[in-house]
Amino acid sequence: MTGGERGPAAVPPIRRAALLSVECLEAHHGLLHAVRGVSLRLAEGEKLALVGANGAGKTTLLRALAGAHPVTAGTVRFDGADVTRLPAHRRVGLGIALVPEGRRLFPDMTVVENLLVAGRHRRPGPWTVDAVLDAFPLLRPLRDRRAAALSGGEQQATAIGRALMTNPRLLLLDEVSLGLAPLAVDAVYDSLTRLIATGTTVILVEQDLGRGMRIADRVACLLEGRIVLEGAAADLTRDEVTEAYFGLGGAGGAKARSTAP
Amino acid sequence: MIWASVIIQGVLLGAVYALFACGLSLMFGVMRIINLAHGDIAVVGAYLVWIVATRAHVSPFLALVAVLPVMLIAGYVLHVALIGKSLRGGQLVPLLTTFGLAIVIQNSLQQIFSPDVRSLGAAAGWITTSSWRLSEALAISWFGVLVLVVAVVVLGGLDLFLRKTGLGREMRATAQDPDAAELVGVDARAVYARATAIAVATAALAGAFLAMRSTFEPASGPTQLIFAFEAVVIGGFGSLWGTLLGGIVLGVAQTIGGHIDPQYSILAGHLVFLVVLASPRGRTLAARSARR
Amino acid sequence: MTTTIETARGRYAVHRWSRLSQVAMASVALIVIALALVPYLLSTYATEQLTELFILAILAAMWNALAGYGGLISIGQQAFIGVGAYATIFLTQRGVPPYLAIALAAVVAGILALPVSLLVLRLRGGQFAIGTWVVAEVLGLLIALDHDLGGGTGISLTGLNIYPPADRQAYTYWFTLGVGVVLLGLVFVLLRSPNGAALQAIRDDEEAAASLGVRVEAKKLMLFVLASFGCGAAGALTLANTLFIQPQSIFGVSWTAYMIFMVLVGGLGTFEGPLIGAVAFFAIQHWFADLGAWYLIGLGATAIGFALALPRGLWGWVEHRLHLRLFPVGYRLEHDASAVCQATPAADPAPPA
Numbered sequence: 001m002t003g004g005e006r007g008p009a010a011v012p013p014i015r016r017a018a019l020l021s022v023e024c025l026e027a028h029h030g031l032l033h034a035v036r037g038v039s040l041r042l043a044e045g046e047k048l049a050l051v052g053a054n055g056a057g058k059t060t061l062l063r064a065l066a067g068a069h070p071v072t073a074g075t076v077r078f079d080g081a082d083v084t085r086l087p088a089h090r091r092v093g094l095g096i097a098l099v100p101e102g103r104r105l106f107p108d109m110t111v112v113e114n115l116l117v118a119g120r121h122r123r124p125g126p127w128t129v130d131a132v133l134d135a136f137p138l139l140r141p142l143r144d145r146r147a148a149a150l151s152g153g154e155q156q157a158t159a160i161g162r163a164l165m166t167n168p169r170l171l172l173l174d175e176v177s178l179g180l181a182p183l184a185v186d187a188v189y190d191s192l193t194r195l196i197a198t199g200t201t202v203i204l205v206e207q208d209l210g211r212g213m214r215i216a217d218r219v220a221c222l223l224e225g226r227i228v229l230e231g232a233a234a235d236l237t238r239d240e241v242t243e244a245y246f247g248l249g250g251a252g253g254a255k256a257r258s259t260a261p
Numbered sequence: 262m263i264w265a266s267v268i269i270q271g272v273l274l275g276a277v278y279a280l281f282a283c284g285l286s287l288m289f290g291v292m293r294i295i296n297l298a299h300g301d302i303a304v305v306g307a308y309l310v311w312i313v314a315t316r317a318h319v320s321p322f323l324a325l326v327a328v329l330p331v332m333l334i335a336g337y338v339l340h341v342a343l344i345g346k347s348l349r350g351g352q353l354v355p356l357l358t359t360f361g362l363a364i365v366i367q368n369s370l371q372q373i374f375s376p377d378v379r380s381l382g383a384a385a386g387w388i389t390t391s392s393w394r395l396s397e398a399l400a401i402s403w404f405g406v407l408v409l410v411v412a413v414v415v416l417g418g419l420d421l422f423l424r425k426t427g428l429g430r431e432m433r434a435t436a437q438d439p440d441a442a443e444l445v446g447v448d449a450r451a452v453y454a455r456a457t458a459i460a461v462a463t464a465a466l467a468g469a470f471l472a473m474r475s476t477f478e479p480a481s482g483p484t485q486l487i488f489a490f491e492a493v494v495i496g497g498f499g500s501l502w503g504t505l506l507g508g509i510v511l512g513v514a515q516t517i518g519g520h521i522d523p524q525y526s527i528l529a530g531h532l533v534f535l536v537v538l539a540s541p542r543g544r545t546l547a548a549r550s551a552r553r
Numbered sequence: 554m555t556t557t558i559e560t561a562r563g564r565y566a567v568h569r570w571s572r573l574s575q576v577a578m579a580s581v582a583l584i585v586i587a588l589a590l591v592p593y594l595l596s597t598y599a600t601e602q603l604t605e606l607f608i609l610a611i612l613a614a615m616w617n618a619l620a621g622y623g624g625l626i627s628i629g630q631q632a633f634i635g636v637g638a639y640a641t642i643f644l645t646q647r648g649v650p651p652y653l654a655i656a657l658a659a660v661v662a663g664i665l666a667l668p669v670s671l672l673v674l675r676l677r678g679g680q681f682a683i684g685t686w687v688v689a690e691v692l693g694l695l696i697a698l699d700h701d702l703g704g705g706t707g708i709s710l711t712g713l714n715i716y717p718p719a720d721r722q723a724y725t726y727w728f729t730l731g732v733g734v735v736l737l738g739l740v741f742v743l744l745r746s747p748n749g750a751a752l753q754a755i756r757d758d759e760e761a762a763a764s765l766g767v768r769v770e771a772k773k774l775m776l777f778v779l780a781s782f783g784c785g786a787a788g789a790l791t792l793a794n795t796l797f798i799q800p801q802s803i804f805g806v807s808w809t810a811y812m813i814f815m816v817l818v819g820g821l822g823t824f825e826g827p828l829i830g831a832v833a834f835f836a837i838q839h840w841f842a843d844l845g846a847w848y849l850i851g852l853g854a855t856a857i858g859f860a861l862a863l864p865r866g867l868w869g870w871v872e873h874r875l876h877l878r879l880f881p882v883g884y885r886l887e888h889d890a891s892a893v894c895q896a897t898p899a900a901d902p903a904p905p906a
Contacts, residue, residue, distance in 0.1 A: 066444060067443075068443060068444060087443070087448075088443040088444055089444075089446050089447055089449070092444070092445060093446060097444070097445075100440075100441060100444060104438055104441040104444075105441070106434045106438055106441065106442075107437055107438075108433070108437060109430070109433060109434060109437070113430055113433075113434075114434075116430060117431060117434045117442070117445055117447065118445035118446060120427050120431065120446065120447075121445065121446025122446070162445060163444075163445070165445070166445060289679070293678065294679055295678070295679025295680065295682065297628070297679070297683075343861075346861050347860065347861065350860070350861070350864055352624075353620065353624065353626055353678075353821075354860050354861070354864065355679075356626045356628075356678070356679055356682055357626070357813060357817060357856065357857075357860040358856075358857045358860045358861060360628065360809075360810070360813060361813075361853040361854065361855075361856035361860065362853065362857060363853075364810055364850070364852065364853030364856075365853035365857070367849075368846040368847075368849040368850045368853070369846075371846045372846045372847065372850070486683075487683065487687060487690065490680075490683045490687075491687070494680070524698060527694065528691065528694050528695070531687055531690060531694070532691070534687060535672060535687070535688075535691070538672055538673075538684065539671070
């Protein structure tokens with residue numbers, strides 16, 4: 001069992017309320033039904049890897065959790081409060097931060113300015129501009145460079161740093177390896193692993209199955225908007241996940257298997 | 262020497278246009294919409310200053326100090342009540358609602374104040390009539406210089422605000438990517454409302470100066486809107502100092518045209534605008550400003 | 554013209570015609586014939602009023618074609634209205650028979666759209682709007698400088714004096730009716746063709762449409778030329794109906810205000826909308842025009858109200874709520890409902906002690 005037992009000083013294994021509780025979430029892209037009845041729960045400190053093919057609904061789901069995408073039905077509860085209708089900028093105040101797909105830095109603003117914008121609305125916490133530059137040393141010499149002039153890896157580091165500036169309790173990462181050279185991906189994941197070790201709750205969308213399963217406690221596989229496989233990373237094999245990823249062994253939903261974490 | 266005088270007059274006229282244009286430029290830069298009621302809002306500012314100046318028997322400059330905060334708030338309210346809601350409908354709706362608003366404002370002003378042409382020039386006192394005589398043929402109006410100074414201060418102030426303050430950074434961020442801004446805690450709607458508030462206040466300032474410099478009436482709005490827009494296009498979207506330059510080029514074009522024949526003044530401005538639009542520079546700046 | 558698709562998730566059926574639209578189309582022919590008989594049945598005044606209504610309908614349809622199908626909000630169509638009117642004057646001054654001059658004037662307006670498009674079609678959104686407006690202002694100013702065309706004081710169309718008033722009104726009426734039917738027919742055919750789907754795609758998302766191979770620029774140009782031709786015809790016909798024009802009014806931005814009102818109230822992007830809007834505007838104009846500034850305030854406020862609260866306009870609302878469509882210019886999709894999600898009573902993250 002992962003996530004619950006960390007040693008004698010850890011929280012005793014009594015029932016912990018979920019930090020994030022999603023029930024029957026539905027979301028549309030115009031006429032396209034992108035998220036169909038997704039339910040999941042995440043405890044504080046857990047790391048969930050969300051995998052699935054392109055168009056499976058991962059980004060839409062993450063954006064719906066962050067408040068950037070309207071929800072058609074279902075609920076999202078964060079730390080007990082119903083945030084389903086709360087706009088994104090208010091969720092940041094509660095502690096949900098999304099690192100969007102494609103980085104989405106403010107192109108004509110410098111690295112520091114990108115961080116400062118996020119810093120204006122932060123929750124109390126350890127992350128400051130200096131702390132971020134310490135966590136991502138490659139950014140220090142680039143602090144006054146325009147975001148549009150950064151390389152992919154540098155942009156990704158800035159984007160993660162920007163999200164961290166808000167001192168989130170739940171960090172949502174959408175495809176941080178997308179479009180990056182392998183070395184850059186390594187660097188990003190190094191920093192991520194260190195960050196994650198501090199106990200942040202994370203949902204990580206990742207197309208690279210290997211990396212996703214290595215870094216996470218649990219894995220959920222999305223196919224055509226539904227979760228078709230969910231379980232502890234340690235309990236699932238790559239083959240099982242790959243099958244679910246491609247929807248083999250029964251059309252969408254027929255082979256949905258959940259193991260209680 | 263007469264040409265020097267014409268050009269200087271053009272520069273000073275251009276400062277007025279730059280003041281009109283900076284609010285339009287800000288709203289377009291932040292929200293990607295053109296407020297078709299911008300000129301009419303400026304005229305409302307002129308009428309408000311006129312009311313306060315005549316009722317309270319004070320100088321229009323003093324009245325302006327009272328009117329500006331009111332217009333700032335009015336701009337915020339305007340955004341929340343109308344423009345913000347229009348933005349949700351897509352790109353086309355704000356054009357339609359601001360156009361409707363322009364019609365409502367123009368005709369309401371006509372109902373309330375009658376179509377009479379008025380001026381604040383007399384009330385503004387000595388400054389509107391005196392000039393600095395440089396030579397036989399060359400005189401620079403003090404009022405023109407005042408407006409130029411105010412335009413530089415306003416544009417410079419806005420530039421500093423955007424570059425150095427937290428609120429300004431938020432505004433730039435929202436202008437570049439409102440979605441990403443929301444994701445880091447910025448309330449895009451509040452940012453937009455602030456931009457509209459600033460635009461309305463600067464419009465009122467511009468309207469008051471126009472009223473002091475020459476005349477105004479309920480139907481003056483659309484003309485000023487066109488000039489403001491032309492100034493922004495000539496100077497290039499996305500640059501506040503470019504707006505000043507654009508205003509000056511437009512002003513000079515108009516005074517030169519008007520010097521050749523009074524009937525040609527406005528036409529000359531339009532033609533310069535169309536030429537800039539048709540040029541390769543026009544093509545690139547139109548494309549650049551369209552990209553989000 | 555119904556296609557049925559069976560999928561694992563149920564059955565989809567695609568329709569173009571509905572029973573109602575079939576009835577409507579058949580009635581159109583009858584209605585046109587009935588309208589053609591009006592000069593024989595009603596007074597000259599009534600004929601003149603109906604001519605005015607048809608001109609409004611043409612303008613509304615043209616503005617809707619630009620904005621509703623092309624996503625191009627123009628506040629400068631009065632440029633072509635004015636060009637249509639003044640080209641008619643120009644041609645009749647040189648001996649061209651008046652009704653031929655009207656037809657040619659519309660063509661002139663359409664041709665003028667080509668160089669104008671080079672200037673303005675590169676612009677988007679609000680820039681396009683004001684760009685078209687500047688073009689209209691420039692044309693108005695230039696024509697006001699020409700004394701042969703009456704300058705700022707205006708000019709009359711004398712060429713029609715050869716006909717007695719009743720006949721003149723009848724001819725103008727039939728001409729307008731004919732132009733209206735042709736233009737609306739053109740729009741109808743356009744929308745039903747593959748061009749129609751392409752146009753709606755452009756309106757919804759230009760980049761996506763372009764990536765599918767839709768020649769965005771060519772389609773927009775086509776719409777722009779069509780709308781300019783139509784507005785030119787409307788301008789020429791207005792001249793024929795009122796016999797006197799002035800640059801400030803024929804090139805005035807009020808025309809755009811009327812077009813926006815008609816299309817917003819009737820229904821942007823629908824085929825039937827502009828027609829309904831024209832009728833509504835015509836009625837309102839006749840009841841309230843005496844109120845002067847209040848009337849215009851009301852118009853503006855109504856346009857704002859519709860843009861915010863009822864953006865689909867009256868017809869769009871009817872279409873949406875009642876799923877009606879009189880003219881078969883779109884596709885309708887029918888589909889059976891999908892399954893309901895059960896909130897699985899998921900276990901809490903850790904077992905109880």
